[in-house]
Amino acid sequence: MENHDFDPNFSEWYRRVRSILEKSKPLSELVVCEKFLVQNVVSESKLVTIIIDAQPRDDNGRSVNFKGELFDDIYNDLNYVQHYDCGLRFRTIIQVRALNESCPITELIFDGYSPIISGYTINAKLFKGQFAGLYTKSGPRDRFKQRYRTELYLEKDYSPSESALEISILDNDGKILRTDRSITYKDYFKDSIFPKEF
Numbered sequence: 001m002e003n004h005d006f007d008p009n010f011s012e013w014y015r016r017v018r019s020i021l022e023k024s025k026p027l028s029e030l031v032v033c034e035k036f037l038v039q040n041v042v043s044e045s046k047l048v049t050i051i052i053d054a055q056p057r058d059d060n061g062r063s064v065n066f067k068g069e070l071f072d073d074i075y076n077d078l079n080y081v082q083h084y085d086c087g088l089r090f091r092t093i094i095q096v097r098a099l100n101e102s103c104p105i106t107e108l109i110f111d112g113y114s115p116i117i118s119g120y121t122i123n124a125k126l127f128k129g130q131f132a133g134l135y136t137k138s139g140p141r142d143r144f145k146q147r148y149r150t151e152l153y154l155e156k157d158y159s160p161s162e163s164a165l166e167i168s169i170l171d172n173d174g175k176i177l178r179t180d181r182s183i184t185y186k187d188y189f190k191d192s193i194f195p196k197e198f
Helices: 008-025
Strands: 033-051 079-100 109-112 121-127 130-138 147-155 162-172 176-181
Touching: 008 130, 008 147
Parallel strands: 109 162
Antiparallel strands: 033 079, 033 121, 079 109, 121 162, 130 147, 162 176
């Protein structure tokens, strides 16, 4: 086995990786809640379309017909390209003022629909983390010799614009009247194999 004790490059790499492992947290621990006053709301919707290209291609990836003749533009030939409308995608862009004076956020982007309007007070769950790398660890070996890969995340500072995972509308007494969750909400609370040592 190689001795890396006197290899400065390896030692620096080892310290950096160990530092990330010590500071990293599971996704769910990086989800935080902040309270905001809504100042303006813009709701957008976009059509989601799937394009199926059944057109044969030559060795250079160019579109050809079944006789091997080149098409100038495959998307002008509707006999070979099929379009399927699959629904709508909603996005709500919210201008806000944080009730926590130390919070610099002025805009929330919510991948979904929420009936909020200017003047509402809301709670927003935010992901206060950033991707730091992948960690591969040997686990209980099965016949496929499986190894486990875990994404590592570190806590980060807020930026003026952040994505909201969940928005809750509050009444004057602070009681939750309604909660809306983004399509990716559950991804931040899934179980994962989290490394505890290195």
